[in-house]
Each structure stands twice: as structure tokens, then as C-alpha cells.
Amino acid sequence: MKLEDVLQKHFNYSSFRIGQKEIISSILDGKHTIAMLPTGTGKSLCYQLPGYLLKGKIVIVSPLLSLMQDQVEQMMMNGEKRVIALNSFLSHEEKYQALHQLSKYKFIFLSPEMLRSDQVMNKLKEIGIDLFVIDEAHCISQWGYDFRPDYNKLGEIRERLGSPLTLALTATATPEVKDDIITSLKIGEWEEFIYSVDRPNISLIVESIRTYKEKTERLVELITSLEGPGIIYFSSKKLSEQMVSLFKERGFSKVAAYHGGLEQETRILIQQQFIQGQLDVICATSAFGMGINKDNIRYVIHFHMPLQLESYLQEIGRAGRDGKQSLALLLYSPGDEQLPNQLVEGELPSDAQLDWLYKWLMEHREALNNLSLFESEIKRVSGFTDNQWRMVEAFLQCNNGAHIEKTIDQLKKFINERMLIKLNKIQEMYRWTQLTECRRKKILNYFNEEKTIEMKNCCDCCGVDYSEFYSFITKEPSIKIESSFHWKNHLAEILLSERKNEE
Structure with a gap:
């Protein structure tokens, strides 16, 4: 059976995205594989599709409980019932039942901490593993931005499990991090698929704003003028909720807060409302976005400066997965770097x-x-x-x-x-916000890449036509403030130009 036929049958897609088919073919050829695909290009398909062609179990190690739950819920909603997550969300009784019935599941998601359990390890040895997947593999490296000590033991765990066929996936890894992954996993020979971190359809913008109050009002102005849907990232759970209250006071109702402090049922509800278009804007912490299958997100705004370029890339990569022009906008005020x-x-x-x-x-x-x-x-x-x-x-x-x-x-x-x-x-992230030359070029250089193509609306340093991101159905902002650009002026110019063309 052709891979495209399997893709259509199980996922209802007619073609693969960049890198997917090559990575899947490598796995099906029995080769250990390391793959770096940018956020938004469908890494999860690279182990889900082989799962339907391999006879044994697919074990996926994931560092984030919320990501794990998101992926399990999505697979179940897509009709796959043979999927389970073993993590701290399970009660003692639920864990007992899951382990005793583990052989009936095809896709088994695990936290790295769960692999410390001899009971879990013995059960995995008993049922047999056809593919051992390490998601967010950059967590292995002590040089990575999100190093986890338990991830550093995955090489030993692989050996205890009989050194099964292995797939290591990440969206962001510098060369030294990639070398750490290879050494730590002890996989000997492997196939390597490294794709550019660049997402050319996402315009990169940093706006400098003097005060917190002006930044807040700028945010109100943006969500009432930009074409959505969109995500706004905050470093504070409390502030994400306060902004939702402010937006609702200003008449913007299709908005919700999302953070790790919410109950699991509430998180799932908000995710589904956003995916189905019942919500236009999510005010979130970094807990939101991983595993969210929504391809028409038009903008990602950072109210606070991220801790590093790697997580910034992951978060903005949730925009424009449909390939259409999208916006990544970071609002910077003097002193913002102190919060990180x-x-x-x-x-x-x-x-x-x-x-x-x-x-x-x-x-x-x-x-x-x-x-x-x-x-x-x-x-x-x-x-x-x-x-x-x-x-x-x-x-x-x-x-x-x-x-x-x-x-x-x-x-x-x-x-x-x-x-x-x-x-x-x-400091690297801060220096990037202060650039006066191409922002995209700096990010690519950080990952040992070169900027080889010129593109329209690259970044604010190269020049961006902001009008392309505005919705023609907008609300009047409640308060007018001075900012680095004025969307209403751009919109008036567009409408005037169109009238002249009609005449």
C-alpha cells in the first residue's frame, strides 16, 4: 500500500508536508531516525502513521503532561481508541488497571518519570515495542533550553527495553544539542533529517512601547483590528486572566484564558472551543499550543519577552500552519528582560x-x-x-x-x-528584540543556517505592510493611544485606493 493511501485512509490528508514522508519511510525501513521539523509541520504524524503499519506497540515519551493529554484526546476524537497516557494524572487504581490492560493499546504515551518504575518497565518488556519515540528530544541535552534530567537517562532505558527502533523528534535544536541527543541515546547508526527552522509565511515584528499601561492599550487595539484567530502569550497566569476580563469589558467576548492552573476538563473545553471557532483569542501561558491542531491561526502576540529564542520559535510556529501569511508580534517595554x-x-x-x-x-x-x-x-x-x-x-x-x-x-x-x-x-533573546537589521537572519544564524531567500513582509527591520494583517470587519478601540504605527490610517489608505480603482 502506498503511504499516501495510508495517509488518506487514517488522517484524511491527500499529501504529506515537508519531511514527513522521508522520516516515515526511514522508520519503516527499520532505521533509527533523528528529525528536526519546525513547529507546525506535523511531527506527530511521523510516528502515528507508522503505527498503523507496524505490528507492535508505539511508545511515545513526552515531557509535558498537558501535551501528552492533548495528543491522546486528539487521537481519540479522530477515532483511535487504542491510545493511553501513563502519567501522574492517573490515580493509583487507574494506573493499576492501565498496566494490566496495556497490551490492548497500540499507542502508549509516557512521561519520562513513569519510566523510572520497574513495574512499568517490566510491562513494556512483556508487551514488546516496535517503535520508541522521544518527543521534544532537545530535553535530553544539558545545553538545551529545556533540559530534563530524566530525559538524560533515555539511552539507558532504551537498552533495558532491548534497544528498539527509535525516533527522536524536535522542532528546535542547535548543532551541539543535536550531538548531545545522538550521544545520549546510544543508537549507533541513524538516519538524520534536519529541516530549516524558518517559517517564511510568518512576519516577525517587535514593537517598543514605553509603559505597561500603553502596552495594555496597544493589546486592546491589536485584537480589535487584526484578522484572527490569535494567541497572546503571557508569563503570568494571573495576568492572562486579567486581560480576558479587560477584553470582555471592552466588548470582545470570544476570548478565554488558558494556563496550567486550570482543571483538565476546562483546558480541554477551551482547546475545543478555540479549534471549532467558538473562541477567537486565547490569552495563554506557554502551557497552551503544543498539540493544538488548528491551522488557521493568523497571529501570535507575546506580551512578555520569552526566555529564549527556541521557545519563541515554537510558540510563533503555531501561527500560519495553513501556509498563509501570519504575524508574530512581540511587545517590548524597557526592563521586560527582568521578568525572565x-x-x-x-x-x-x-x-x-x-x-x-x-x-x-x-x-x-x-x-x-x-x-x-x-x-x-x-x-x-x-x-x-x-x-x-x-x-x-x-x-x-x-x-x-x-x-x-x-x-x-x-x-x-x-x-x-x-x-x-x-x-x-x-540575553540572546533581549539582543534580538533590539536589532536594527533582519530579525529572521539572526534567528537562522543562531541555528547555523543562512537566509537564502528574500521575502515580502519578512520583519519590521526589513519592512512590513501591516495592512495585510488587518480585518476589514473591525471594532472601534475604546481608547486611542500613540503607538509606533496606526492601523486606522493604513486601513483608510487601502479603502481610498480601492475607491479610486473602482472609479
Whole structure:
């Protein structure tokens, strides 16, 4: 059967997007494969389609619980019932039932933490794996912007599972990160498919705005004038909700907030309302977007500066998946770079927290035999967040509880190195917002690529015709402010030009 026939039968598509067929063919030829495809080009198809042609199970390791749930829900809504996610969303009883019925599932999504369980590993060995998929594979590399200690163990886990056929997928990886992925996974020979991170149909714009108040009013102006649908990213759950309230006060009703603090049912509802066109704008944190199958998003706005170019590319890549012209707009105010610095400091455990943990472990050595039993108490007293604790726990388990002092010292060293990497990436992102030359060229150079084609509406430094992004059915903004450009003037010019043409 031709691959295009399988594509039509199971996914109702008549043709493949760039890279998909080559990657799928490599997998079906039994070759370990590393693939870098830009966000929005359909990475999930690269393991879902082979799943219908391979006899055994497809295991997908995913770092984000929300992404995992999104993918499972989408597959089920598309008619695939043999799919399950094993993660912390499951109760003890649900996990027990899932493991005992695991052989009936074709697609098994797993968090890397779940692979630490001997019970899970033994069950996976028992049912057999035809394809081992690592999604967001950049998380393997300590040089990556989103390094996860548990991802760094996936090479050992592959060997324990019998070194199954492996597919590593990412949207953003510098050459050094790619080399780390190859070394860590221990896959010997492999096929490599590296495609450009560039999305030529997305125009890149940075607007400098003096104050927070002006930035807020500019945002109101934008959503009442831009052709949607769109996503607005914030670094704060609270602010995303406040903006929704403000938009509704200004008469814009088809808007909702989305963040990790919402109940799972609420998140799924908002996603579906957005996909079905019942919502025009989502005010979101970075929790939103991964796995969202909506191809007509016309703009992505960043109210806050992202922490690094890699995540910026992933987030703007949710626009224009239909290939039509779309807009990525970052609103920058002086001092915005301070918030990412604070967020990075909050992501990593402090020396004071680790010193407390060292003393506590010296007094409770029995806890090292089963850290999960003491997790709640440790987090309550120490103030570790969930992410901080996962990092700490991974280091302690790597050393099997031996040499506590040495382990804590190694962890402190690792955290200091991670802090430097993250701060450097924030500075790289900040410098990009201050460019006076082509923004696209700078991003491509960051990933060791060259800008080889000239394009219309490349970026604000090269020149952008903003009028192409405005809706002809607009609302009057509630408040008029000064900004770097005026959409109403552009719109008036267009209408006047059209009248002259008609005459």
C-alpha cells in the first residue's frame, strides 16, 4: 500500500508536508531516525502513521503532561481508541488497571518519570515495542533550553527495553544539542533529517512601547483590528486572566484564558472551543499550543519577552500552519528582560533549599529508600515546586542515596551551570528584540543556517505592510493611544485606493 493511501485512509490528508514522508519511510525501513521539523509541520504524524503499519506497540515519551493529554484526546476524537497516557494524572487504581490492560493499546504515551518504575518497565518488556519515540528530544541535552534530567537517562532505558527502533523528534535544536541527543541515546547508526527552522509565511515584528499601561492599550487595539484567530502569550497566569476580563469589558467576548492552573476538563473545553471557532483569542501561558491542531491561526502576540529564542520559535510556529501569511508580534517595554530572569531563578532550587535538604536527609536517611513517600513533607517544608523537586529527586536517585553531601554539591554545581545557560539565552533573546537589521537572519544564524531567500513582509527591520494583517470587519478601540504605527490610517489608505480603482 502506498503511504499516501495510508495517509488518506487514517488522517484524511491527500499529501504529506515537508519531511514527513522521508522520516516515515526511514522508520519503516527499520532505521533509527533523528528529525528536526519546525513547529507546525506535523511531527506527530511521523510516528502515528507508522503505527498503523507496524505490528507492535508505539511508545511515545513526552515531557509535558498537558501535551501528552492533548495528543491522546486528539487521537481519540479522530477515532483511535487504542491510545493511553501513563502519567501522574492517573490515580493509583487507574494506573493499576492501565498496566494490566496495556497490551490492548497500540499507542502508549509516557512521561519520562513513569519510566523510572520497574513495574512499568517490566510491562513494556512483556508487551514488546516496535517503535520508541522521544518527543521534544532537545530535553535530553544539558545545553538545551529545556533540559530534563530524566530525559538524560533515555539511552539507558532504551537498552533495558532491548534497544528498539527509535525516533527522536524536535522542532528546535542547535548543532551541539543535536550531538548531545545522538550521544545520549546510544543508537549507533541513524538516519538524520534536519529541516530549516524558518517559517517564511510568518512576519516577525517587535514593537517598543514605553509603559505597561500603553502596552495594555496597544493589546486592546491589536485584537480589535487584526484578522484572527490569535494567541497572546503571557508569563503570568494571573495576568492572562486579567486581560480576558479587560477584553470582555471592552466588548470582545470570544476570548478565554488558558494556563496550567486550570482543571483538565476546562483546558480541554477551551482547546475545543478555540479549534471549532467558538473562541477567537486565547490569552495563554506557554502551557497552551503544543498539540493544538488548528491551522488557521493568523497571529501570535507575546506580551512578555520569552526566555529564549527556541521557545519563541515554537510558540510563533503555531501561527500560519495553513501556509498563509501570519504575524508574530512581540511587545517590548524597557526592563521586560527582568521578568525572565526572575522566572529562571524560580525554576531552579536555591542553595538555601538544598542546604536544608541535606540536613533533613542526614536526619532521615530512611527516606532515601523511597523518596516518593516523603515527597509531600519535603516540598511543604522546603518550598520546592514540582519542577524543582523532580530535578532534585532525579539527582538523588542517580546516586541511589549514597554520598549525600557529594550529591548535593554536584546538584549545586549543575544548577549554577543551568542558571548561566538560561541567563545567556535571555540575553540572546533581549539582543534580538533590539536589532536594527533582519530579525529572521539572526534567528537562522543562531541555528547555523543562512537566509537564502528574500521575502515580502519578512520583519519590521526589513519592512512590513501591516495592512495585510488587518480585518476589514473591525471594532472601534475604546481608547486611542500613540503607538509606533496606526492601523486606522493604513486601513483608510487601502479603502481610498480601492475607491479610486473602482472609479
